[in-house]
Amino acid sequence: MSGADQGVARARVELERCLAPDRLSATAFDLDRVSRDESSLPPGSADLVVFPESTAEVAAVTRIARETRTPLTARGGGTSLEGNPIPVLGGIVLDLGRMNRLLDVSPIDLYATVQPGLSHLELNRRLADFGLFFSATPGGTGVAATVGGLIANNASGIYSLRYGSARRSLLACEVVTGTGDVLRAGGMAPRRSSGYDLPGLLAGSEGTLGILTELTVSLHPVPESRRRSAAIFPTDDAAARAIGALRLHGLDLAAIELVNREAAALAAAEEGVAAREGALVLIEVHGSASAAAEISVEAGGVCRDGGGAVCSDAAAAQLWRCRERLTAAVRRAIPDARVVRADLGAPVSRLPELISWCDARRRAKNLALYIFGHGGVGILHALLPVPADSSAEADARDFRERLIERAVSLGGTVSAEHGIGIGNRHLMRLEHGEALGLMSGIKKLFDPEGVLNPGKVLPIC
Numbered sequence: 001m002s003g004a005d006q007g008v009a010r011a012r013v014e015l016e017r018c019l020a021p022d023r024l025s026a027t028a029f030d031l032d033r034v035s036r037d038e039s040s041l042p043p044g045s046a047d048l049v050v051f052p053e054s055t056a057e058v059a060a061v062t063r064i065a066r067e068t069r070t071p072l073t074a075r076g077g078g079t080s081l082e083g084n085p086i087p088v089l090g091g092i093v094l095d096l097g098r099m100n101r102l103l104d105v106s107p108i109d110l111y112a113t114v115q116p117g118l119s120h121l122e123l124n125r126r127l128a129d130f131g132l133f134f135s136a137t138p139g140g141t142g143v144a145a146t147v148g149g150l151i152a153n154n155a156s157g158i159y160s161l162r163y164g165s166a167r168r169s170l171l172a173c174e175v176v177t178g179t180g181d182v183l184r185a186g187g188m189a190p191r192r193s194s195g196y197d198l199p200g201l202l203a204g205s206e207g208t209l210g211i212l213t214e215l216t217v218s219l220h221p222v223p224e225s226r227r228r229s230a231a232i233f234p235t236d237d238a239a240a241r242a243i244g245a246l247r248l249h250g251l252d253l254a255a256i257e258l259v260n261r262e263a264a265a266l267a268a269a270e271e272g273v274a275a276r277e278g279a280l281v282l283i284e285v286h287g288s289a290s291a292a293a294e295i296s297v298e299a300g301g302v303c304r305d306g307g308g309a310v311c312s313d314a315a316a317a318q319l320w321r322c323r324e325r326l327t328a329a330v331r332r333a334i335p336d337a338r339v340v341r342a343d344l345g346a347p348v349s350r351l352p353e354l355i356s357w358c359d360a361r362r363r364a365k366n367l368a369l370y371i372f373g374h375g376g377v378g379i380l381h382a383l384l385p386v387p388a389d390s391s392a393e394a395d396a397r398d399f400r401e402r403l404i405e406r407a408v409s410l411g412g413t414v415s416a417e418h419g420i421g422i423g424n425r426h427l428m429r430l431e432h433g434e435a436l437g438l439m440s441g442i443k444k445l446f447d448p449e450g451v452l453n454p455g456k457v458l459p460i461c
Contacts (some may be wrong), residue, residue, distance in 0.1 A: 004069075008047045008091060011068040015050065018060050025049045034093040037080040041340045041422055044087035053098045055174060055182060055213040062211065063180030065092055065451045073453050074207040075089060076149030079138070081341060082421030084153060084206050088455040094211065096148060102126050103214070111171055111188055113216045116148020123147055125401060126275075135163035148212050153419035154204030161376035162254040162286065163220060164419070165202035166400040174214035175202055178447025188216060201442070204421050207453040209446040223286035227296045228252070230316035231308035232278040236260045236359060236371070239279035240351040242306035243375045246283070247348055249302055251295055256376030257282040257323055260355070263330070263370035263383075267322035270329045281308065281375070282316070282323055323372065330370050330383045337385040338394040341423075345405040345416030348378045357406055357441075358382065365395045379416040380407075405430065420457045428459050 015024055025031075026048050035043035052058045065072040071091030078085060087093050099115035102123065106112075107130045114123060121143060124133050136150045137157045143157070151173075156165045157401065163169075172186030185198035202209055233239040243256055259267070259280035267273050283299050285292040299312040322329075331339060346354050355371070362369040362384075373380040382403060384396040404427055406412055413426045414420070429436060440458055443450070 004090070007068040007070045011064050011092065011273055012048055014047070014064045014068070015061065018064075019050070019057065023051050023053070023057065023143060024397040025051070034075055034078070034085075034087065034095060037078050037083060039081045039083050039421075039423065040340070041083040041086060046087040046093045047334070049093045049095055051095050051098050055176065057060050058094065058213050059176045059180050059182050060192050061092065061094060062176050062178065062451075066178060066180060068451050069449060070451065071454050072451050073226065074152075074211045076146035076152070077144035079143075079145045079147065080153065081343065081418045082415070082423040084223055084419050084421035084456065085453075086422060088422060091451075096146070099214040100146075105130055105132070107132060108187070108379040109188055109190075110219045110221075112217050112219055113214060114147050115214060116146060116151075116212050118147050120145055120147055120150060127219065128222070131222050134169070134217060135220055135386050136157045136166040136169055147215060147217065149214055151203050151212060151217070154417065156374060156377060156379060156417040158255045158257065158374060158415040159282070160374060160379075161256055162252070167200055167385065168199075169217045170199045170203045170215060171218055172216040173199050173202060173212050175210035175212050177210045178416055178449060178452045182213075183210075186216070192297055201386075204285070204419070206421065206457055208443060208457050209452065211452070217338065221294075225285075225287060225292040227285045227292040228320050229283045229285075229296050229300060229313070230311040230319045231281045231283075231303035232276055232301065232311065233281065233306070235307045236279045236355045238307050239281050240355045240375065242281050242303050242308055243351060244348050245302050245306055246281075246299060250289070251299055252285070253283060253295070253299065253376065254286040255282070255284040255374070256319070258351070258371070258373060258375030258380070259323055259326070260369070262368065263326055263372045264319075264322070266333060266370060267326050267329050268319070270332070271318065271322050271325065273315075273318045273322060274310075275319065278309075280323070281320060282320055325460060326370070328373050330385055333368070334385045334387055336388050338388055338393060340384040340386060340393065340400050342380075342400045342403050343415050343418035344380055344382070344384040344404055344412055345378045346380070346407045346410050346412035350410040350412070351375065351378060351380070354380070354407060354410060354412075358403060361399060361402065365399060367392065367396055367399060369399075377416075378412070390392050422456065425457060425459050428457070
């Protein structure tokens, strides 16, 4: 038996000693379920799944993992798209699904305290009674995403233009570090100028620094009116330029989504929507009924000035539904396809240039390319479906690498909201250079033995 196998065996004995039997599983079903996420990346191979129900249990499991040098990977809803929760080195998967309680709501202070396994949909269902909502709302297939997972990956979502990313929403947290210590960071005060921003550091760390067991997140009043509109542009870069113009006009918009011509045509065909061909700019406004209507009209005028055709309200509603189902539509475009994806960010001013580069390069390689995302904050999701075992996969993966390099060269980022996980790990030096050494030092402070989600984020860990 290898040293790693001996460590897992010791960990299992200790876990069986300190946890109730229903907290542990090594069934084929559970091990298979936690071996993958929503990406096309290769699955891992966990040795044991643990279902904690309290911070004390998470701390106990973490201490055992550290003492036995057993990898420990936290898991939320499993909706990640870069292999973030895949147990690449085996060991223990900590399934946080049972820690799903809403602990507190303060309507006046606009915050809620939750456990990490509560889904964002369930949280917002419960908050509706208070007239409040949590804004970090993923699109696509992220319906099962948990609050803990959204924070751990610093998700942005459709409404990040107005309300910010998940990191911005984290006011305070309880975290179990890699030593098994339990710490509290942050607070509920609206403004704080005291010490380092530890909640901000933990948000987006993908479970490599600590395991969030309690989160206090900021909330927003449900707007009186949500008004959606859409405009169709003849070219992708024209649509991207319109997004810059909308930003320049200073309109108070909740969301600006960009959908390239190929993605728009695919979604419209699947949904049976009769719409003219072109790239889409989708807009959502929050506010009073009168203010939302006025701003929506102004946004439509900006789109017309940029060469766009503004859609009717009914058509806009259909096109928004198409946008929300795009990820699934791309997966169905080629049965049994592998989807090569990039989740990048760039300054909004450079989106037209980046979009034009994409179109020229994918035509040269004869690749199907579906681009959509939160254009108002410079986030683009590029999906390239290729048949399994196809020679086109190598071209698609090369395209992905060159696209991300291009985005970084324009002042952008390797990942804008899906995180680093496995899929982007090798690209971290491209963006962060020598700062990776400092990040590695921070990792060692939180997790001296390197047991928390090993093989993720940092290429040197």
